[in-house]
Amino acid sequence: MIFMEKETLLEKLNNSTKNTLMETLDIVYTDIDTDYLVATMPVNSKVHQPAGLLHGGASVALAESVGSTAAHFSIDIEKQEIRGLEITANHIRGIREGLVKAIAKPIHKGRTTQLWEVRIVDEQEKLISICKLTVIVLAKK
Template structure:
């Protein structure tokens, strides 16, 4: 499957989900990484007008699990996130944030994915880690 078709498939999986609600879009991928964006609008703000950490974590989780999907046989296996951590380093009021997930450990049943969320200027706003369990279907 070509890159556009794969991205279209991933974006289609978001229909009627939290990812659609948050306007998360998958934009690029490779053998060991996946990229998605999310606009920073009032829909994802805390009451004081900055990006909600929970929305940032939802973006990161939405990248972290599918990053593992790219590395497995999706006909035979599925992915479940089992542990997630996030360090929020900077606040954002508007613009676009971009999350890039990269597998940093790829075992048979466990993947560790690092997700960097950056602002429009490329500054890291959150650094996250997700442990994924690879399950046979």
């Protein structure tokens, strides 16, 4: 559940990515509400595969980052934590440059597992990849 102002929360989320893979890939959280989280990632040579297209692994890293972060908002972070169990990705369309946007929405939020759909789209809202992320909710030790 989201309790602080949207801009403050987005700033806090983006500050938390310092010195992480998200910073390396230039992933930026851009929008949040009670049922979704959105982030962007530029498509350039840093995230290309040898043929000059967006690397599927970069798409999966974006999807897991956004989905697992979104999952944190449905748990008691003082007592629980989220860990990824499985991620699947279907890459629909290639992209060479621009900005992609990942939108994470819940499919199922259970007490012990959650399933999230993450759609990655280009600037024209064309589907690039669709991912499903399963996370487990663990008690903090």
